Amino acid sequence: MLQSRSLRFALPVLLAMALLPLGVGGYILGLLTIGCYYAVFAMSWDLLFGFAGEVNFGPTFLIGVGAYTAALLNHYWLWPIPACLAVGSLAAVIGGLVLAVPALRLTGPYFGLVTLVAVLMLQNLLVLFAGITGGEIGLDLPDVLSIDETTNYYYAFGFMTVTGAILFGLSRSPVGLILQASGQDAVEAAALGFNVTKHKIAAFCISAFFSGLAGGMLVFYFSTASVGTVVDIAVGVNVIIAAVLGGRRTIIGAAVGAIFLVAAGELLRPIGQLATFVVSAFALVVILFFPGGFLGRLLQDGGRE
């Protein structure tokens, strides 16, 4: 029912995206490549917010730890890209655990505040140790994923599709059901015998893994790691807006929202600084008047009444 609705929506879009390189130029592909990585950020975030019920105000903490671990390993020790990515995503998971284990003991808005402070600390550290990290200018990497736009696009597209399938499948599985119950009413979930903290930490780890991996791939796509692209609070805010805009608790909606945001930002580039304002204003209107997001109506209502 819900599942087939989502799939009926997702499959044609994915098919069209897979055939896209046949028809469009490098510029658009480059744009969509970034869109796909943002989609992974947003989907990982939705798993935490939509399902585990925890608002992570600092998605770029996880993204940044993954990205910079991978970048530093490549820059200083010339590790091959796959090894950098593997260790980078592992670092994101460990960083996430260090943050989540104590933070999840808190209730109310405190978890969100902890995640927010974590990003600020990471950003500060990177700037403070500019001699090692490249600071605000960024860190150039010897390696790059590919110099061919089409190849890069397929890497990003494939990665997004696989991540989306895993996260979507997870959200519809029994584990996803337990996670939702834990997010909504922790006392009742515990009374049914579920270790709520364990499930939330698992969700946090999964979210951290995909965020860190996507962060790592993004810096290898640019061949440079900079605070402005993977750590800055503004990047995190965009990830959150993308997920809410697309539709909370849908996973797929988060991807749609992310690609929309990246595309809209680019389409409006001719109007200069105003572009950010227009996109933000649009997001505000959607959130205020259609809190279900783009896919809220499509995927949530009807079907099972």
Place this chain on the structure above:
Amino acid sequence: MALLKVAGLTKRFGGLVAVKEIGFSIAPGEILGLIGPNGSGKSTVMKCIMGIERPNAGSVEIDGIDVAGWPTHKIARQGVGIVFQHSRPLQRQTVLEHIKLALLPDNLLMLFTDHAVMRRAEEIAARVGLDRVMHRLPRTLPFAHLRRLELAKAIARNPKVVLVDEPFAGLTAGEVADFSNLIGSFRAEGHAVLLVDHNVKGVAALVDRVFAMYLGERVAEGTADEVMRNETVRAVYLGGKIETAARPERKGKGRTPLLEVRNAGVLYGKATALDDVSIHVGEGEFVSVVGLNGAGKTTLFNAISGLVPYSGAISWRGESLAGRTAGSIARGGIVQCPESRELFGDMTVRENLDLGGQHLEVAEAAKQLDWLFGLFPILQSRQGQNARTLSGGEQQMLAIARALMMKPKLLILDEPTLGLAPVILEQLSKALETLRQTTDITVLLGEQNVTFALPHADRVYVLEHSRIVWEGDPGRFAEEAGTGYL
């Protein structure tokens, strides 16, 4: 051997001893009723057994294993299940999926649902009478079905010990019979059942034994009959009877029209919540609107307070209220004290009251506060305590006191007795009577409890299925409208 054995259980919240050395045991196939008025500590005992609160001392043995102080999920797995009074079901999952959830093991690697699990969930749905709605979403179901869903989840865990919080709250007579049978089936299967409720009468037919608490301590134990005959229990519970008081006549009372509702109708989506309702309240009058749960009392009050859109006309002192905001209506003198109380839980009693008196002059507010402390002495002694930590009865008094701090012309009281024990009812009743005798306040009271609503009323409306079906003097209520109600 007993499945549940509680001994020396003590729980303190700061300086308040909520539960003091409570001990009892329940054998397989036995139902124990744990009863006590609001604030007696019975809910805290239940929470300590489930691990939602950590006891300060004592033991809770489940089938011989002491689980006191364990986290909730471990206690649940040891064989304890709970049927919560208020359920907050997941909005996007069907009834069947909720039951499935309760059948799942606590495992991070469960990625696919076993067919056997689905079949078992369907069986359980059928057992509790949800088989015809099992593919529907909870928000489309009536209250009684949601309670059945909670019961289904407890059945799914197949616990050795079942805790049921206020099993019959909010259910109609027919539903109560159904629920009794379902709870009785736990006994037949050899589970130990603990029913937590605030009066003996409600659970008397179902329980094997009753354990009565008051102010955190044990006051009696035995069969329902024994406990009901117990002197202490009678004193604690039944207290004095609520009696009809003589009404002081005032000049012009009820003559000057204050509030007039004409042909009011309210729709919630497609459902009619209020249908062509007309009532009027005169200055200084005490008017009661009686009706069962869901009859439309709260909807009527919300329409008057400007909280829901309505058709028809509502006027206040001859002027239409149409188009005015809820805030402006409240400032105009209509203050509603809602069923849900809406206190600021993390603020102290005093802060809650001060908020109500915001718009008053300092001296006037102090005077009003003094008068209220005279009306509700308990609030004076609880001034510095957070509202959340008050018992249900005290919270209700605070809600009324806060509303009175606003010096309303018309006070709307929505179900003030909801969930309160008889001894609290009596205190509340006395306070209302004092209010009525000593001030010229106008009151519109919505009640389900007729014995509480009638004694104070000058005039009574009966609301049934969104319509006013009777209006008249409380003295005539019993013979004309009381059949099937009293």
